[in-house]
Amino acid sequence: MVDNFGAIGIILIFAILFPIVMLAIPKMVAPRKPGKEKETTYECGMETRGETWIQFKTNYFLYALVFVAFDVETIFLYPWAVQFRKLGTFAFVEMFIFIAILLVGFWYAWKEGALEWK
Amino acid sequence: MNYALLAPEITLAIVAVVILAIGLMIPKGPHKGMVPLTILGLLLTMGVTGGQFAANVHGTFLNGMYYADNYASFFKLLFLTAALLVVLSSTEYVQKLPAHRGEFYALILFAALGMMIMAGSGDLITLYIGLETMTISFYVLVAYLTEDGKSSEAGLKYLILGAVSSAVLLYGISFVYGLTGSTVIAEVASSLGSSISPAIILALVMVLVGFAFKISLIPFHMWAPDIYEGAPTPVTAYLAVASKAAGFAALTRVFLIGFQQQVYGGSPEVVLAVLIAVTMIAGNLMAIPQKSFKRMMAYSSIAQAGYLAIGLLAGDQAGVKAVLFYAMIYVFANMGAFTVATLIANAQGSDQIKDFAGLARRSPFAAAVMLISLLSLAGIPPLAGFVGKFYLFSAVINQGWVSLAYIGFVMSMVSVYYYLSVVKTMYMEPGEGLPKIGLGGASKFTLFVTMIVTLFIGIYPTPLAQMAISAAKSLIR
């Protein structure tokens, strides 16, 4: 027990010390000459334009959600289609129920105007 | 594959889809006709579930992935009752909603469906599906008042925190799968045996946390006050009652079947006991300074979750029975209180405790129901809450956790303070200038039912106790 806890203690001490040391060394060693270019968040890449906190249309989400729903449906349809002959009538009916439920949802989305870009 | 076992779920699914479709077909307006339809659908489902319960149906599905036993049936009845009471109590409230009145009922039904799946599932993935079905419905319901900043904020908070908790739960489930090669709870148990390792503990903790979030055990309760306060009042009631019960339904099955040997007797049991103690203490204490009724009830419901979890900690038949019993009476007590709060919100547009002033004169019946509900929540005999707490505490004392029962007793007494502060406002303060509260037929009926049940079960608890015992026996043999 003591050995085990000893090991843990050593790991713990090392784990605490290591990051401190790693942060401390550059602080001590590196020269500090701040400049405009150095203070920017990203030193490379495109310049940002305007506010980053902008609102964008929720219709994106709605499209995305409808898309995901049908995506998942398709994923279900593939294995079903492969094994279709083996599974028989029952699976056929089942898949139709599944699609029917999905269609009600789709109908709902359509009716509520999720597909219209206003 | 006996599909008759799935009859309640199938019925409710069809009803929900049909209600959604009807909501689309009828012209936009008050949607008044949807209430009786929804109630009819719920009653139909209750009938099917009740039939299964009475027949003591016991079956499994797909190699133990899904159960149809009395334990599940009891919880299904509970969820359906809660949904029914919510629909009844919110009929007037829904008329005042700005938009999307038709979907309100469909969402409540979908949430109930999710809970039913949670109660029945014997497989972690199925469980997760049920959980998400419920939770996603709730995301929408919480944010229903699109014009109201608080409601939207609550919705967003619930969405993010709910997603976080789902992620943790899913992570835990993936660990379980990695460790045992199965997600079927019974197989997980046999594969784990009594072994314990940090990885198992990690999986266990993550699964526990996923549900602890839903039942709002401290310290996973942070979401509850904000979301309870922001959500539309009937939704808050539904959230407090049904969502919590669903969390317990799933957690109890997972713990008692899946991780029985890991949890009980080891340090997880102790940690759970500490969590429960903290939940009871802090939940009750934090309720005291609250000014908003819904916020107070949020803390109260946190504390109630602590009481309920006591039965889970006991982990035997008596404990499970106590959880089932208490969860059921909690539905009625809480729905009674929230129905009155809904009435107040409807008439005065507020949920502050001070706006309950003079309710005893403005609507004596509503005030009386509020009184009885709150006293039942506090556990005052001869109301149902007392019997429920008695079962819970005696179950846990029998397992040796006397200290926890003491904390429960003391905190119940503390809870009387803030419950009675509402009563004091209703009965002692004049409340001049506040409007009379008109009771619609549906609200009156809800209030009447909750009051009668709370009184009746308090005086003669045996019928419900027998149901709970039969359900507990189907879980633990």
Next chain:
Amino acid sequence: MLIEMHASFQWAWLIPAMPLLSFLIIGFITKKWPQLSSTISIVCILTSFVLAVWIDFGIFFSGVGASLVDHPFQATVHWLTFSGVHIGLTPNTFGLDFGTLIDPITGVMLFVVTLVASLVQIYSVGYMHGDKGYARYFAYQSLFAMSMLGLVLASNLLELFLFWELVGLCSYLLIGFWYFKVSAREAAKKAFITTRVGDFGLLIAILFLFNKFGTLNFVDLAKLMGPGFQNAIVFGGMSYLTLTAFLLFSGPIGKSGQFPLHVWLPDAMEGPTPVSALIHAATMVVAGVYLLARTYFLFQHASPAVLEFVGSLGTFTALFAATIAIAQNDIKRILAYSTLSQLGYMVMAMGVGTMTAGMFHLMTHAFFKALLFLGAGSVIHALHEKQDIWDMGGLWKKMRITGTTFAIAVLAISGIFPFAGFWSKDEILGTALKNGHPVIYAVGLFTAFLTAFYMTRLFVIAFMGPEKKENHPHESPWMMTLPLIILGTLSVVGGWVAIPAHGFAYYVRPWGSVYEPDPMNWTLAGISVVVGLAGMVSAYGIYNGKESDPLAAAFPRVHTVLKNKYYVDEFYAWIIKNIVDGIGKVLYWFDIYVVDGIVNGLAFLARFLGNWFRKAQTGQLQVYAIVFFFAVVALFLIITIGDGQLAALTQLGGVR
């Protein structure tokens, strides 16, 4: 053994249910219509009466009566189950039932209670006519009838205790019925508080029994009683059962007005007179005697000292109250002390070992004492609320029915052959002598003399004394005289149930006992009758034609003591004023500064902690999420360390 039971037994629950129904109907619906309310109440109690007669027919005339003594019929519903609690002899689970128990004792009580309650309610229609609280009165009457019948039918002690408290409540409500009178309010409080002293002991006794046996059902308790429980000494040389029996007896001391808790009963006369007849003469006050009969098995298995104590206390109360009655002038107070005295007789009977005679006297006493009270009510009604017997006089000629029935009742209570009181009183005294209690017999006999004396005194002064000019008495309406006639008849014939081979004793006896025919001892009976007649004759000689009390003039000192009821009330008042109040003041100080200090401190602490905890609830989503994740990590680490898995954690999570 399966006994073919009478079909009526399972419907016994309807008997208390009917008055309850009437109470609910009057209380919630018809209280605005007095006549309708009283009609409902009377119809319900009469239904109960018919049911009771049906059940009694089943008990006594269908051949199952004897087997009921050993195997009482029970119909119970399960009320509560407590699992996982170990108490007494039960292994793991115990339950409480709610139900009805039927044996001959119940049968007798059912008949008496429903009969007297019905008659009193009919009588009240006339007596309470025009009272403002008419509907309320009948609501209370119904509630009382429900409670009393529930008490009689109770199958376990807890159920009995519930109804025991309910009848106490009804008594309180009805004594204080005219709540605008200060004296009525005070009397109601006094009755409630005094009986509560006894109830406390009863409750403790119930808890004792529960603790030891794990059941409260009478039949089960009787089966579990055994000599084994005698040995365990718990307190001052008393065995567990003995202590329990003593505590249990404190219930009857309070309820049945035994010394020293008798003080409430005379004051209870502040209630309407029919209430006095029903509650404070015929039914509620005998609940204590009924309890003794019901739990007689306990007293049989406890040390004999308990029964000796019971018998002595009963005898003392009988004598004590009878002496006070001699010097009283208020007609209702005389009857109240007479009731106390007769209750003493019943308790005496229990004490000398004859539960049969006690129950017998309970029944006959219910008939003639209810009759006396109703007769007194009729007189008071006729004289417009005059209650002093010296203000009456000459009523015999004006009120023939009341006078005749009153005379019958006086003969009955005086124990004159062949009236009802003769049979029961004689049986008590005879058994006392037979079971070796000559002192009790002698005192009982002397009390019989006193009883005859003061009852004749009352009758001679009130009915035969000189007529008063200012009084214009008239006979009461038929609604009031009809009950008098019925009760008068029963006061004559009520004792005859004892005649053919003593049918009463054949049925009403302790469970499991063997019936021993006990032939009449005509010598003793003769002595009793002679003593009774002597009392009547001496009273007639002293009081006939007098305008004031000659005894008061002859023995002023004794008379003053008796008139002031031995100063017991004053003594209690002194104790309360000087001792209890003193203790109260100390406790009050303790309460204000210590208890309240702690409570307020706790409340403050709770509020403070609540506020402090609340600070964590910032409303910021990020904080919530951070708490969530840290809690997950913390839980994981705590459990891992707790399960001693930390070492395994260092080896890549211990995944093998």
